[in-house]
Amino acid sequence: MIVRKLLTDGIVRLTGSTATGGKPRQMLEINARARIGVGIQLAFEAITLVATDTSGGVIARHQIDGAALAPPEKVTRRIVQGYVDFVRGSGLDQTTIAGVAIVAPGPIDQKAGRILGPPTLQHWRDFPLREEIGSGVGVPLLVDNDAAAAGIGEFWSRGVSRHETFGSIYIGSGIGAGVVLDGALYRGASSNAAEIGHVTVVPGGRECFCGNFGCLERYAAPSAVLSEASANKRAFDDLDLTFEVERNARDFDVLGLAAINGHAAARTLIQRSAVYLAEGAVTLANLFDLDALILTGPGVAIAGSMYTRAIRTRLESQRFARSTHPISVELSANPRDAAAIGASSLVLQSTLSPGHGPVLHRSARDRG
Amino acid sequence: MIVRKLLTDGIVRLTGSTATGGKPRQMLEINARARIGVGIQLAFEAITLVATDTSGGVIARHQIDGAALAPPEKVTRRIVQGYVDFVRGSGLDQTTIAGVAIVAPGPIDQKAGRILGPPTLQHWRDFPLREEIGSGVGVPLLVDNDAAAAGIGEFWSRGVSRHETFGSIYIGSGIGAGVVLDGALYRGASSNAAEIGHVTVVPGGRECFCGNFGCLERYAAPSAVLSEASANKRAFDDLDLTFEVERNARDFDVLGLAAINGHAAARTLIQRSAVYLAEGAVTLANLFDLDALILTGPGVAIAGSMYTRAIRTRLESQRFARSTHPISVELSANPRDAAAIGASSLVLQSTLSPGHGPVLHRSARDRG
Structure with missing residues (x-):
C-alpha cells in the first residue's frame, strides 16, 4: 500500500x-527529482536561492541583491521576481516543487511566519513575510531561522547517524546555531533555540539588541571584528577594506584571507574572535552534550580553519564530558550556501515526513 | 490484551x-502502589532515600550520614544497610519494588554505572558503584545525575504538559540542571547534558575541576558563597557559621536564613550569587528556548525567593525569545528531596515506559 x-x-x-x-x-x-525543495536565504548582503532534490543534492542556485536597507515591500517583490526567474532559468519542473522555505536571522515568529527584527533587518519586524511571499510564489511556504536551517542542512548533507547529538554554529551577520536530535531540528518552545550568539562572553560588556550585555556575537561576529579593525585603521592600510557596514561580508573575506596569509594584525583580530567563539562552543557542547559540531556560514568560508583549531583546543581541555566520549569538530563543505540549502532540506523534510518539521502554509490568496 | x-x-x-x-x-x-520506585541521593553531606508510587507521591523517606571523605566501599555498605532498614522500617512490600536509582553529581558514566568524580566525591571516580550497590540490594539498579533526576521529578510532580519545554536548575553542592522534552529527560550524547554550572560567568576566573575557568558554580554554589563569607569573617560574627567544608550545607542554611531576615552582609552575598545564577538561567533559557524553569535543590530551600526574583528580572529583560512567549519561574515544593524523588521517578519511568529512560541493570551476582 x-x-x-x-x-x-x-x-x-x-x-x-x-x-x-x-x-x-x-x-x-x-526518484530523487520527484520532489524539489526551494530554500531562500534572506540576508542584508545577499539573497540566495537554491533548489535541492530528495538526495540532498543542490540542483540549482541563484543569487540576487540583499535586503540592505530597502523597504520590505520592495525586497519582497524582488524575491518573488527572483524566484520566478530562478525556476524558469534553471528549467525546474514547477509541479515537482514541494514548497519554499525562507530563512533569516532570529528571533522569528514561526507560527505567524514573520521575522522579529535582528539588527540588520529591524525594519522587517511587523512585516507579514510569509503571506507576502507566499501569495507571490504560489507554493506552500514556511519561515525559519537561518542558523537552525543550516544545522539540519549540514546534518543531511553529511549523512550523520540519527543517533548522534549533532550541533552546528553558523556565522553570518550574527552568530546562531542549530542542534539536531533524532534527525530533527531541536526547536524549543518557539523555534528560537540554540541562540549561542547571545551567550555572555564579557559580563557587563557591549550592549546587544537582544537586551543582554556582552553577548558572543558582539565580540566574535564579522561586524564586531571589523569595528575593531576600524578603530585601528592604520594597521590595515595595506588591505583593501571599505569599512562600510553594507560591505561587512566582503570586508570580512578580505580580512580572513589576509589572516591566513600571515598578516599579523588580521591574524590577531580573527584569532581573538575565534577564542570568543570557542567559549560559546564549550557552552553549546556542555548544555547539549554534543557528539559532533560543524562550523558553517559565510563567516567561516575563508578563515574557517582558524576557528576550528581554536574550538578543538578549547573542547579538548574544557568540555565537561570529555572523559566520557569524544566530539568531532569539522568545517562545512559549503559554508556560504549552508542556510539556503538547509532551508530547502526543511521543505523536503516537512513534505516527506510531516510532523518532523515546521508546517508549510498556503497563502490566503492562494487558498481562496 | x-x-x-x-x-x-x-x-x-x-x-x-x-x-x-x-x-x-x-x-x-x-493501583498506584503496584509498583514502587526507590531513589537514593548520594551526596557529601547526606544520603537520602525515598520511595514513590506511580502517582508520584512520596510514601517513605529516610536519611543517613553523607559520603563525606569515607572510602567508597564503606559508604556502599552503609547505603545497602540503609536500604534494608528503609524497606523494613517503612513496611514496603519488597515484591513491588521495581528498582533503585542512585543519583550523584556529574560527570557520570551512565553505561558503566559509575560517577566520574565531582570535587566532593573525587575518590569515587573508579569505583563500580552500580555493581556494588546492585548486588547488595538485590533489585535492578541505575546510576544517574542528581540534577537531571531532580528535573524529571519536578516535571512529574507538577503535572506539567508534555508539550512544555521544561527546565530546572538544581543547587546542591554544585549547580546542575535538567531539561525535560516531550516528557523525557534530555540526555545528549552521554547523559551529561545541561551542565549549567559550567557556563563561564567570569572569563579567565577561578579554576574549576571541569577544566574550564570562571564557571558559574565557582561563584554561585553554596561552597563559593561560603568561601567569600570566610574571607570576611567579622561581617558574620553574629551568625553561627562553622566555616567547615563538611558543614557547608548547614552553614548555607544559616546564611540564607540571615539573608531573608535582613542581615546586610548575608544579603549581599546571596544576592551576588543569585545574579550569577540568573546569568546561567538566561543561557539555559536561550539555548533550550524554555517555557518554564523551576529552581530546586537544598541550596534554595531557605533563600529560594531571592534567587527566583533575580532570575525573573533577568529573563524579563534579557531572554532572547521574550517577545514570542512568556516563561514561568517557580520554586520547588520540596527542594531538599528533589533529587531523590526524581531518582525514584526515573525507576518508575524506565519500568512502566521502557525506552523513555535509562535502563535498570541487574547486578552480575544477582543474575548468576
Missing part, C-alpha cells in the same frame, strides 16, 4: 523485475 | 461493573 502511494506520487519508480528462482521481484528506485 | 496484562501485573484492578443500559462495563482503577 505504501509503495503503491509512493509509485502514484512518482517518488519511487519501477525499474524492472528479477527472477533468481522463485517469485519474480519488482525492482524499485527512488 | 493490554488491560489483561496490566491486571495480571496488578497495575490496574477491577473495582466493579456498571450497567447504565446496554452492555455492562468493567470499572478499572490504577
Whole structure:
C-alpha cells in the first residue's frame, strides 16, 4: 500500500523485475527529482536561492541583491521576481516543487511566519513575510531561522547517524546555531533555540539588541571584528577594506584571507574572535552534550580553519564530558550556501515526513 | 490484551461493573502502589532515600550520614544497610519494588554505572558503584545525575504538559540542571547534558575541576558563597557559621536564613550569587528556548525567593525569545528531596515506559 502511494506520487519508480528462482521481484528506485525543495536565504548582503532534490543534492542556485536597507515591500517583490526567474532559468519542473522555505536571522515568529527584527533587518519586524511571499510564489511556504536551517542542512548533507547529538554554529551577520536530535531540528518552545550568539562572553560588556550585555556575537561576529579593525585603521592600510557596514561580508573575506596569509594584525583580530567563539562552543557542547559540531556560514568560508583549531583546543581541555566520549569538530563543505540549502532540506523534510518539521502554509490568496 | 496484562501485573484492578443500559462495563482503577520506585541521593553531606508510587507521591523517606571523605566501599555498605532498614522500617512490600536509582553529581558514566568524580566525591571516580550497590540490594539498579533526576521529578510532580519545554536548575553542592522534552529527560550524547554550572560567568576566573575557568558554580554554589563569607569573617560574627567544608550545607542554611531576615552582609552575598545564577538561567533559557524553569535543590530551600526574583528580572529583560512567549519561574515544593524523588521517578519511568529512560541493570551476582 505504501509503495503503491509512493509509485502514484512518482517518488519511487519501477525499474524492472528479477527472477533468481522463485517469485519474480519488482525492482524499485527512488526518484530523487520527484520532489524539489526551494530554500531562500534572506540576508542584508545577499539573497540566495537554491533548489535541492530528495538526495540532498543542490540542483540549482541563484543569487540576487540583499535586503540592505530597502523597504520590505520592495525586497519582497524582488524575491518573488527572483524566484520566478530562478525556476524558469534553471528549467525546474514547477509541479515537482514541494514548497519554499525562507530563512533569516532570529528571533522569528514561526507560527505567524514573520521575522522579529535582528539588527540588520529591524525594519522587517511587523512585516507579514510569509503571506507576502507566499501569495507571490504560489507554493506552500514556511519561515525559519537561518542558523537552525543550516544545522539540519549540514546534518543531511553529511549523512550523520540519527543517533548522534549533532550541533552546528553558523556565522553570518550574527552568530546562531542549530542542534539536531533524532534527525530533527531541536526547536524549543518557539523555534528560537540554540541562540549561542547571545551567550555572555564579557559580563557587563557591549550592549546587544537582544537586551543582554556582552553577548558572543558582539565580540566574535564579522561586524564586531571589523569595528575593531576600524578603530585601528592604520594597521590595515595595506588591505583593501571599505569599512562600510553594507560591505561587512566582503570586508570580512578580505580580512580572513589576509589572516591566513600571515598578516599579523588580521591574524590577531580573527584569532581573538575565534577564542570568543570557542567559549560559546564549550557552552553549546556542555548544555547539549554534543557528539559532533560543524562550523558553517559565510563567516567561516575563508578563515574557517582558524576557528576550528581554536574550538578543538578549547573542547579538548574544557568540555565537561570529555572523559566520557569524544566530539568531532569539522568545517562545512559549503559554508556560504549552508542556510539556503538547509532551508530547502526543511521543505523536503516537512513534505516527506510531516510532523518532523515546521508546517508549510498556503497563502490566503492562494487558498481562496 | 493490554488491560489483561496490566491486571495480571496488578497495575490496574477491577473495582466493579456498571450497567447504565446496554452492555455492562468493567470499572478499572490504577493501583498506584503496584509498583514502587526507590531513589537514593548520594551526596557529601547526606544520603537520602525515598520511595514513590506511580502517582508520584512520596510514601517513605529516610536519611543517613553523607559520603563525606569515607572510602567508597564503606559508604556502599552503609547505603545497602540503609536500604534494608528503609524497606523494613517503612513496611514496603519488597515484591513491588521495581528498582533503585542512585543519583550523584556529574560527570557520570551512565553505561558503566559509575560517577566520574565531582570535587566532593573525587575518590569515587573508579569505583563500580552500580555493581556494588546492585548486588547488595538485590533489585535492578541505575546510576544517574542528581540534577537531571531532580528535573524529571519536578516535571512529574507538577503535572506539567508534555508539550512544555521544561527546565530546572538544581543547587546542591554544585549547580546542575535538567531539561525535560516531550516528557523525557534530555540526555545528549552521554547523559551529561545541561551542565549549567559550567557556563563561564567570569572569563579567565577561578579554576574549576571541569577544566574550564570562571564557571558559574565557582561563584554561585553554596561552597563559593561560603568561601567569600570566610574571607570576611567579622561581617558574620553574629551568625553561627562553622566555616567547615563538611558543614557547608548547614552553614548555607544559616546564611540564607540571615539573608531573608535582613542581615546586610548575608544579603549581599546571596544576592551576588543569585545574579550569577540568573546569568546561567538566561543561557539555559536561550539555548533550550524554555517555557518554564523551576529552581530546586537544598541550596534554595531557605533563600529560594531571592534567587527566583533575580532570575525573573533577568529573563524579563534579557531572554532572547521574550517577545514570542512568556516563561514561568517557580520554586520547588520540596527542594531538599528533589533529587531523590526524581531518582525514584526515573525507576518508575524506565519500568512502566521502557525506552523513555535509562535502563535498570541487574547486578552480575544477582543474575548468576
